Amino acid sequence: MVDSNPHNIASADLATTIVQISTIQGHLNLGAPAGIPAMPRQIPPVAPLVDRNDIRAIMTRHLREVRSLLVLTGPAGIGKTLLASHILAGTGGGQLYADLAWSTSSLLGIRSGWLRALGVHRDLVPDDDAENRALWHTVTAQRAVAVLIDGASSAEQVTALRPSTAGATIVTSRRPLLDLTGAGARRFDLPPLSLADAIELLRDALTRAGQPPQPEDGTMLTEMAKACGGLPLALHLTAANTASTTPDNRPPNVLECPVSRAYDSLSGPLARAWRLLTLIPASDFDTEAAATLLDTSPTQARDLLAALHTARLIQATRQDGPTPIRWQIPDALKPAAAEARDQDEPIDQQEQALDRLLDWIRPAAQWAAACATPYRSTSQHVLAANRSSPDRPELTTPAALDWLADQHDLITGCLQTAEDRGAFHLVIALATTGWPLALHHLIDPQRWFTGDQAALQAAELLDDTEAAARALDRLGVWARRTGNHNRAIDYLTRAADQWALLGNPFRQAESRRRIGHVHLAQGHIEEALEMFEQARSAFEQIHSDQGKRSLGLTLIDLATAHLAADHPSHLAPYQDTHTQHAIAAAERGYELILAHAPLDQTSQARALVARGEASARLDHDDALDSLRRALGLAEQAGAVSVRIKAMSALAETLLRLGEEDTAAAIMIERHMLATGLRT
Known part of the structure; x- marks a missing residue:
């Protein structure tokens, strides 16, 4: 039947079919009936995919044979959306897409839009959430739609948008969404591109941008690819910046990537923690160092680091050893974190955080060095002064060496920071903590050589003759270990002269004994025996x-x-x-x-x-x-x-x-x- 209203409007609850029998005066407005088949294609256009064939094949097989719900995780810019789009692009029955990171619609609004895209008349889409979800499951049970839920942050979002079991769903997220495991989800973690594949992608992107690289650009491409950390989005941005008509030589600004979304979504304490962690002058760090820098307890620091890891803004570098876990900000995200720090963190707060870190590392490193070499007189003084402290549990020699090796990057980084800040006594103190590792051949001598050079310069600036003599001794040993025998003899001879001026025959004899080691390494046996005999005569008097x-x-x-x-x-x-x-x-x-x-x-x-x-x-x-x-x-x-x-x-x-x-x-x-x- 047809409603006899003056506007000639027929609603679908009154008629399923309208037939014009004769001429109708005026306008007749027809709504699309619910039965019109719709085939939406909402999946974003796909770009070329590099180095993802294996994981793509596995995920495709799981969607077809095993499970209808897959979760693809990884940091921002890793290519999750692109891979998911490639997998779902060829599916039939309709393709639906929602970007939860950017969408301002509610979950109810997203479902309603999908129902309309599948041909359900807008007047039949319920406003009630429960009825709306029921209709969504009814419609998707009758047709196998493919759904891409992009940027999910919780399992509840996925549950609300997931179609009936007839449909295939891929969820992308920076979080593991472990709660979905019970719903039959299979999780895949997307790794960064290998260096070779990153170079290939960069070369292809530059070519498509109209600036194909030349054969002599290989080194430049390698450095650019390394700076992007295997993130495809950063590589594309780098290619775009390089090919721009107004060249911008700055490194890829990852804040232009979706990383900014993750940072903007952080709570105040988490955002502050991420900013301040960029101040740590090392490639990675442990919870104790982070707690000191952030001025919080180790328990609170663990919670903050776990939350940042969940947000994919930091990553774990190791989960074994004397420190249970170590963390780092991925190289590709460091520019973003540093920019956020400079924009949002007051300078005085940054300075206070660095002061806390430097104040902590010196006694901690000296304590570990003393535990590693308890037979040295300087170690015995440190052990005696700190043995009753509850914050200083005594370590075995292997455990102390492990700790020093783990913190070696941090110690050398803090040494450089102290030198830049003019804290020369701290430079001298930190330089000595590498000695136990040197005795056990656990560190690269050439790398620590620069630290002892800094300690020597600091001692000379402070007119500290004893510290200068100690630094010269260490420099002599480093030079011997790196094969610079003439330089080693020069350093050790200068050290012996300094100890003589200080009236310290014990240290003078030690320096001469080390000169004997250099002669022995050179094969000058008679000279070595002479130096050892001189040292023996001196030590017999002590x-x-x-x-x-x-x-x-x-x-x-x-x-x-x-x-x-x-x-x-x-x-x-x-x-x-x-x-x-x-x-x-x-x-x-x-x-x-x-x-x-x-x-x-x-x-x-x-x-x-x-x-x-x-x-x-x-x-x-x-x-x-x-x-x-x-x-x-x-x-x-x-x-x-x-x-x-x-x-x-x-x-x-x-x-x-x-x-x-x-x-x-x-x-x-x-x-x-x-x-x-x-x-």
Whole structure:
């Protein structure tokens, strides 16, 4: 039937079909009936997809065979929307899209729009949320629509928009949305592009932008790709900036990417935390450092970091080791965070945060360094002063070395920051904390060399002769380890002269002993023996435990030099005189170390290696026992270089005894250990 109203309007609840029988005067307005089939195509246009074939194939198979709900996670700009669009672009039954990050519509409004797009008359779309959702499920149960829910922040949003089981749904989010697992969702985490694929994408984007790169641009493309951190959106922005008619040489501004949405959605404390974390002068950081910088408790810092990780604004770099987890701001997001910091964080707040970090790192690093080398006199002073503090639990040597190795980037970064701020006493204090790692060959000498150069300059500016002498000693050792023997002798000679001016014969003898090490490394055996003898004479006049320990170390050095002199490459093969001197010096050195520095397992191991090697050359029965004990002590102390030397001597001794298989196994293990040390 037709309503006889003067406006000639027929509503769908009164008639499903209207037939014109004769001429109708006036206007007749017809609403689209509910049964008109609609085929919406709302999925965003797709661009070329790089390095996503494997994950695309897996997700497509899951949609077709296993599950109808997939969650694609990853940081902003990683290409989640593009990949999802590629997967859903070929599906039939209609394609629906909603960008929850930008949309101002309610979930009810989004569903209503989708129902109208599927052909439901607007007058039949309920305003009541429950009725609207029921109609949505009814309609999507009858046709297999594909839905892309972009930028979801909660499982509730997905539940409200997900179609009936007949439809396929892909959800993109920066959050894991673990609550959807119970709803049968399968989650995929989208990784950044590899460097090679990032370069390929950048090259393609530049070509399409009308500025194809030339063969000589390879280095530039590599640097640009690295700066973008494998984020496709940052790569496209970089290509657009590079090809612009008004060149802009600044790095990709990630605030132009969807990162800004994540930052704008943060609460005040979270936004402040993200801004301030950019002040940490290291590639990564742990919860304790973050808590200090943010002036909060470790528990609160953990919560803040977890929330930033959920928002994909920081990432975990490691989840094992002495610190349970370490964090970093991805390289591609650092410009955005730094810009937000400069815009929104007052300078005085930034300065106070840095002050807190510097005030924390110095005593923490000195405490760990003291625990790593408890036999040193300076360490004993630190341990005695802090042992009763509840904030300073005493660490074993391996644990202390692990902590120092973990915080090495932070320590060197804070050293540079302190130098820039003119905090020269802090520069000197931080430079000394690398020494335990140097003793155990756990850090790159060339990298720390610059830190000790800064400490030397700081000491000279402060007219601190003692600090300058200590820095010269360390610089000499670093130079020896990097093969700069002439420079090493120069530094160590200057250090010995400084100690002489200060009237410190103990330190002067230590510097001369180190000069002997340089001569030994060069193969100048006679010069090394002379320097070691001078140091031995000086240490014999010092009756403290520290003096006796240094005397023991010098005797071990003498034993090593005598063994080198007895080597075929220097003098006649295996002269008994040098070997006898070596075994006597090693035995006495071992006894002194054991009596006056019982915690110094590394030096004990060195003494046993020298004694075992000499005993083997003299065919003594205790050679194997000494070398095996040396190997065990070196392993306990974490002294990799001493372990390698002990393994070499042990394998050589076993070969002399005819145990080729055992010797071969030890040499294979030694090779693996040495390879790891070089790496």
